[in-house]
Amino acid sequence: MSRFDRGGRxxxxxxxxxxxxxxxxxxxxxxxxxSGSGGAVAPRASGRTADASALYNAGTGALDRGDLxxxxxxxxxxxxxxxxxxxxxxxLVEARARAAAARGAESPGAPAAIRLSAAEAWWFAAGLLLLxxxxxxxxxxxxxxxxxxxxxxxAGLLLLxxxxLRAREEATYPEAVVVAPSLxxxxxxxxxxxxxxxxxxxxxxxxxxxxxxxxxxxxAGTPIGWAxxxxxxxVADAPGYTAGLPRP
Amino acid sequence: MSGTGRGRGVLARAAFLALAVxxxxxxxxxxxxxxxxxxxDRITAxxxxxxxxxxxxxxxxxxxxxxxxxxxxxxxxxAGSAQNFAMIQGRIERSVTVAYRVRAGKPxxxxxxxxxxxxxxxxxxxxxxxxxxxxxxxxxxxxxxPQEAWRGGGGPPEVFARLLxxxxxxxxxxxxxxxxxxxxxxxxxxxxDWTAPETQGFWIEDLGAPTAGSARIGDHVYxxxxxxxxxxxxxxxxxxxxxxxxxxxxxxxxxxxxPWSSLGFPDVEPVDVAVETDLVPITVEEVPGGAPxxxxxxxxxxxxxxxxxxxxxxxxxPAIVTTVLRGEGNVASLHDPEVPAPSTVRRYVAxxxxxxxxxxxxxxxxxxxxxxxxxxxxxxxxxxxxxxxxFDPSEGRFHSVSSESIRIRVTPSTGRGTAPAGGVRxxxxxxxxxxxxxxxxxxxxxxxxxxxxxSGLALAAYAGLLVGTAVRRRRARDPRAIRRAALDAAGRTxxxxxxxxAPGTAEASARRTAEALLAGLAARYDVRGAGLSRAELLAxxxxxxxxxxxxxxTEQLLGALDAIAYAPPDARAxxxxxxxxxxxxxxxxxxxxxxx
Numbered sequence: 001m002s003r004f005d006r007g008g009r010x011x012x013x014x015x016x017x018x019x020x021x022x023x024x025x026x027x028x029x030x031x032x033x034x035s036g037s038g039g040a041v042a043p044r045a046s047g048r049t050a051d052a053s054a055l056y057n058a059g060t061g062a063l064d065r066g067d068l069x070x071x072x073x074x075x076x077x078x079x080x081x082x083x084x085x086x087x088x089x090x091x092l093v094e095a096r097a098r099a100a101a102a103r104g105a106e107s108p109g110a111p112a113a114i115r116l117s118a119a120e121a122w123w124f125a126a127g128l129l130l131l132x133x134x135x136x137x138x139x140x141x142x143x144x145x146x147x148x149x150x151x152x153x154x155a156g157l158l159l160l161x162x163x164x165l166r167a168r169e170e171a172t173y174p175e176a177v178v179v180a181p182s183l184x185x186x187x188x189x190x191x192x193x194x195x196x197x198x199x200x201x202x203x204x205x206x207x208x209x210x211x212x213x214x215x216x217x218x219x220a221g222t223p224i225g226w227a228x229x230x231x232x233x234x235v236a237d238a239p240g241y242t243a244g245l246p247r248p
Numbered sequence: 249m250s251g252t253g254r255g256r257g258v259l260a261r262a263a264f265l266a267l268a269v270x271x272x273x274x275x276x277x278x279x280x281x282x283x284x285x286x287x288x289d290r291i292t293a294x295x296x297x298x299x300x301x302x303x304x305x306x307x308x309x310x311x312x313x314x315x316x317x318x319x320x321x322x323x324x325x326x327a328g329s330a331q332n333f334a335m336i337q338g339r340i341e342r343s344v345t346v347a348y349r350v351r352a353g354k355p356x357x358x359x360x361x362x363x364x365x366x367x368x369x370x371x372x373x374x375x376x377x378x379x380x381x382x383x384x385x386x387x388x389x390x391x392x393x394p395q396e397a398w399r400g401g402g403g404p405p406e407v408f409a410r411l412l413x414x415x416x417x418x419x420x421x422x423x424x425x426x427x428x429x430x431x432x433x434x435x436x437x438x439x440x441d442w443t444a445p446e447t448q449g450f451w452i453e454d455l456g457a458p459t460a461g462s463a464r465i466g467d468h469v470y471x472x473x474x475x476x477x478x479x480x481x482x483x484x485x486x487x488x489x490x491x492x493x494x495x496x497x498x499x500x501x502x503x504x505x506x507p508w509s510s511l512g513f514p515d516v517e518p519v520d521v522a523v524e525t526d527l528v529p530i531t532v533e534e535v536p537g538g539a540p541x542x543x544x545x546x547x548x549x550x551x552x553x554x555x556x557x558x559x560x561x562x563x564x565x566p567a568i569v570t571t572v573l574r575g576e577g578n579v580a581s582l583h584d585p586e587v588p589a590p591s592t593v594r595r596y597v598a599x600x601x602x603x604x605x606x607x608x609x610x611x612x613x614x615x616x617x618x619x620x621x622x623x624x625x626x627x628x629x630x631x632x633x634x635x636x637x638x639f640d641p642s643e644g645r646f647h648s649v650s651s652e653s654i655r656i657r658v659t660p661s662t663g664r665g666t667a668p669a670g671g672v673r674x675x676x677x678x679x680x681x682x683x684x685x686x687x688x689x690x691x692x693x694x695x696x697x698x699x700x701x702x703s704g705l706a707l708a709a710y711a712g713l714l715v716g717t718a719v720r721r722r723r724a725r726d727p728r729a730i731r732r733a734a735l736d737a738a739g740r741t742x743x744x745x746x747x748x749x750a751p752g753t754a755e756a757s758a759r760r761t762a763e764a765l766l767a768g769l770a771a772r773y774d775v776r777g778a779g780l781s782r783a784e785l786l787a788x789x790x791x792x793x794x795x796x797x798x799x800x801x802t803e804q805l806l807g808a809l810d811a812i813a814y815a816p817p818d819a820r821a822x823x824x825x826x827x828x829x830x831x832x833x834x835x836x837x838x839x840x841x842x843x844x
Contacts, residue, residue: 049688049689049690049691050688050689050690050691051685051686051687051688052686052687052688052689053682053684053685053686053687054685056681056682057681057682060678060679060680060681061681063678064678077691080689080690080691080693081687081688081689081690081691082687082689086679087679087680087682088679090678090679091678091679094675094676094678097676098675102565103566104557104568117689117690118690118692118693118694118695119689119690119696119699122695122696122699122700122703123696123698123699123702125699125703126699126700126702126703126706127702129702129703129706129707129710130702130703130705130706132706132710133706133707133709133710133713136709136710136713136714137709137713153710156703156706160703163693163695164695166693167692167693167694167695170692170693170694171694181564181565182564182565182566182620182622184596195596195597196596196597197596197597197598197599198566198596198597198598198620198622200566235691236691236692236693238691239691
């Protein structure tokens, strides 16, 4: 290749190399995490992963026993792993409905049928961004290509932002389920005295600060009082409670 | 209003009055005249002053002054003056308007003697004025003058406000309806802006939407806007409500000062007006003694309802007792009635809500409270009776109601959730358990590390591509890069000709090499070569820095390439190869020179 040919190719070559590296990295990462919601592998008792079937069976068993708080907690955790499973959705709706009926409230509606797990949503956002970058590297893209790549970029960024906010809220105020039959949430000792709120099994709340054996209960973004920590389970901790239960 | 602003206002009113007087036929017929007006003619001692306006007119250039008379008990402070000069029916007429603020220290009726002016043989005298001074805090029952703030054209005020209450002697926490009425007899520019009356010592609630109507006062019809509030005194004694403040903009009609200005049509000027109501005294008494059991401070008219969501409840599950208070009064401040329960059960407030109805003539509403009753063991739990007492101010006595006792049967715990509460919902069959493992995934909502890496890399690549595109575009617009590209093209052409050289194509190759060489020369020295002859191109290159050696070398090489056509056929290819190689070398040298 003469020096005349080398002039404008450097940047293209380096960008092509970068894209190749990205695609390779994405493929490797997808391959490594491919069993996130699809493969049937043995459950692990610890770590961040959980067996959806073990959670589902634990939740179904609790539902059959009438332990609505634990049923909702287990099934919510199972739904996070396998959000489109019909049996998990069905039993979760039933557990919520029974819990609502027990406290005289209206049954919550069924969740949307088309749902992604958190991991799938994160990968979906990454895929949108990757596709947008790939379209950006098309040298002679027309108007449709330009529009598509911008749409992909914006959609990917918005999805990333929403997922980040959701993950941040979960890290700050984790979702939890009341598992005690009734759980009073009242003011702390140094707070103004007021009647406690009475939470019942199966109610879904968020947790705030902790103080000894007490944890702050939040409903609709507002702290309503402090309750015994043993009366609520964080959804993310539910897999840890399946250790002593029978396996599928 | 600031002092300056108030002074301007007084002067504006005085000027307006003066213009109005000038417009009256006959008043300018005399050579010298004086008019005196006093607005308002009733004030309070130590309160807002009255405005005395003197208008002195003279049909000539001279204009006498009117001395201010001495009236014991009254003070006259100058508030400004304005002069006017007009041609009326061929005569020159001068006028001066002088305004004074008149204050009185003591109540009484004061007579302001006539003002006299004299000029030459002419003299004029004004009428006698009467000023009534009331004690401080006194009201003016027969006229809305105390609330007025603007009298653009004299007469009754154009805009004023009143604050009214339905009763001025009430019990503690008894409802008082306060009405702010804004009267306007001139068109308002937009809706008036009001401030709720000051209500220190009262609980205040809005009552309904503002309403509009009309009222006749004297000879004038006023548009009346009314805003209502419900007030509940929170302490006893002598309290005051108000003042309420109103700001609005009126379209003031200004008569033409003389027949020639604006063709005699009046001007319309928007004027901002601020008015304020008087203070309204309210006497608040304590609620009398002898309150019944269940009285927690409610005043008004109420009813109580108590219900329980189920009569049988498993141990450990709550039964919800709901108390509903309905009535008229300060519902928002009601204390929920006590729900008595045995000490063996636990009792929690499960919820409470207040609904207030502001649409009626009085404030009414509903206060609902849910109390959860929890028994840990089976048995019969007796809840209540729930008692509620209130004071009815219309009857001047207390009332009390009491519910029946509620019996709740607590059954042994049979396992939560197996039976629906109240039989409202039958359980649906559940999906069966699974027999296989998996799938396995994360319960966390955080991002997988791989997806984060891919997202980051994709964004970095996108950014890199954007930067690369920007660099390419910038380079494409660089003139030096364009010249380098042209030299590259000439070099590629010559290299191709050199590779394809054959005996039969030597002459054509030499000609095309010469053309490429000239194009390269033009690019090297930035000569616009289109349409130029070879000599012009060489001359242009010389002008742009080509030294004589380059020019001579190029001319020689071009001559040699031209001579290929005349070379013997057997030597033509060899000579062409030599000269094309020389041309390629020259182009390469120019490319390197340009790259430096």
